[in-house]
Amino acid sequence: MTTTWWELQILCDPSLEETIFWRLDDFGCRGMAGEQKGQSYLIRAYSPQAEFDHLDLAALALLLKQDAVLAHLPKPVVKWHLIDEEDWSSSWKSHWQPxxxxxxxxxxxxxxxxxxxxxxxxxxxxxxxxxxxxxxxxxxxxxxxxxxxxxxxxxxxxxxxxxxxxxxxxxxxxxxxxxxxxxxxxxxxxxxxxxxxxxxxxxxxxxxxxxxxxxxxxxxxxxxxxxxxxxxxxxxxxxxxxxxxxxxxxxxxxxxxxxxxxxxxxxxxxxxxxxxxxxxxxxxxxxxxxxxxxxx
Ligand SMILES: C[S@@+](CC[C@H](N)C(=O)[O-])C[C@H]1O[C@@H](n2cnc3c(N)ncnc32)[C@H](O)[C@@H]1O
Missing domain, CATH: 3.40.50.150 (Vaccinia Virus protein VP39)
Known part of the structure; x- marks a missing residue:
């Protein structure tokens, strides 16, 4: 049986990278990758669709924004969409290098x-x-x-x-x-x-x-x-x-x-x-x- 995955994309201030990484891990995301995008940092994280619904993800997005406010940094832009198993592995794998x-x-x-x-x-x-x-x-x-x-x-x-x-x-x-x-x-x-x-x-x-x-x-x-x-x-x-x-x-x-x-x-x-x-x-x-x- 194939799994459908949420792909979360979080565009943030680079100094928020670590906090966000740990929040996502704590939330239960599986597989995370980050890359510099101009002055910002783009984090992609993945989790099985069955484990979370839109409300969970909205709550997570709120937490990430609160963390940014507490750190006096701009709020991250958080988006999510569904992808299938094949796209999940190729997407995540292409972002991870030796x-x-x-x-x-x-x-x-x-x-x-x-x-x-x-x-x-x-x-x-x-x-x-x-x-x-x-x-x-x-x-x-x-x-x-x-x-x-x-x-x-x-x-x-x-x-x-x-x-x-x-x-x-x-x-x-x-x-x-x-x-x-x-x-x-x-x-x-x-x-x-x-x-x-x-x-x-x-x-x-x-x-x-x-x-x-x-x-x-x-x-x-x-x-x-x-x-x-x-x-x-x-x-x-x-x-x-x-x-x-x-x-x-x-x-x-x-x-x-x-x-x-x-x-x-x-x-x-x-x-x-x-x-x-x-x-x-x-x-x-x-x-x-x-x-x-x-x-x-
Ligand atoms: C941050 S990861 C570390 C993984 C790896 N050792 C590394 O250094 O990259 C922490 C791991 O600890 C596990 N974990 C959390 N609480 C634990 C506990 N009380 N006892 C054993 N493992 C636990 C989590 O499931 C997770 O796989």
Whole structure:
């Protein structure tokens, strides 16, 4: 059965890009792409018709406009129309290009022919309807932090990936040499996407294990403590997860947390401190940041 999709087109001030991106993700959009259009920025986002009606989309448009007013920026122009499955995949895919991240990785859309030679590690990806194309600052911050963390003796590292989405951080860790990853996501579509991206990158199933669930699911998948934890979810959710992280960690476990806006640094830092974690480094990209943490 084919799905009909809403295509939302949002023409906005470029500085609203990140806020809109997260609003759309929170709303449940699957697949988003953005491009510069003169002085403005055009975001396209897609979601199955069956999940939303006109009223939902009108409410979303109102929220986006309110965000702009609060930020003292011009209101975005929001339009939507229906497209069929074929147009959805070709439209979205044509807007997503290979992207170099850090010094070693190249994110490579699954539908492009693989180059015969690449200086970089090719991370092939078809996120389907899951979050994680590598285009978002928070994913990039996590991949760059992983590159640093896995610089020495990566082959000993077993990593927990909480909120794995498309599986991008698990696959990135394994390409950088990690021993094994265990990913969880509350969204079953993310589990499906992670598994097909694992296969796309020729990674053995036992090296990259994925299940539907959250942090409490991880000990059932791997009963030992993890060497590293990556988690790129919204700050409000991370605050709920931090008190549970010690249960899956050992004294020298490291963590990489993102999905955090700069103004949310303090509550995250306080929660980490209260739960026995120290901040080793804090990296920023635009208004997003990424905590590199270790046990106290
Ligand atoms: C921002 S995406 C990150 C995807 C990918 N790891 C990346 O870095 O691009 C966050 C993911 O976390 C999942 N998620 C949200 N709340 C969660 C929770 N409490 N436990 C596990 N996963 C969760 C969402 O379904 C989504 O796939």
């Amino acid at each position: 992207e170099e991240i850090g010094d070693r990785l190249l994110i490579y859309p699954a539908w492009l022919e693989v180059p015969t030679h690449s200086e970089r590690l090719l991370l092939r990806l078809d996120p389907g309807s899951a979050f994680g194309t590598g285009a978002h600052q928070t994913t990039q911050l996590c991949l760059e932090a992983l590159e640093m963390r896995l610089g020495q003796q990566p082959e000993t590292q077993v990593i927990a990936d909480i909120g794995c989405g498309s599986g991008i951080l698990s696959i990135g860790s394994l390409l950088l040499g990690a021993k094994q990853t265990f990913g969880v996501d509350t969204d079953i579509l993310a589990v499906t996407a992670s598994n097909s991206n694992r296969a796309l990158n020729n990674i053995e199933p036992e090296r990259m294990v994925v299940a539907q669930g959250s942090i409490d699911t991880l000990p059932k998948m791997y009963p030992e403590p993890f060497d590293g934890i990556v988690c790129n979810i919204l700050a409000e959710i991370i605050i709920e997860l931090i008190p549970k992280m010690s249960a899956i960690a050992k004294p020298d476990t490291w963590g990489i947390l993102s999905g955090i806006l700069i103004e949310q640094i303090q509550p995250i830092a306080d929660t980490l401190e209260q739960n026995g974690w120290a901040i080793a480094a804090l990296w920023k990209k635009d208004e997003w940041c990424c905590f590199n943490i270790r046990r106290n």
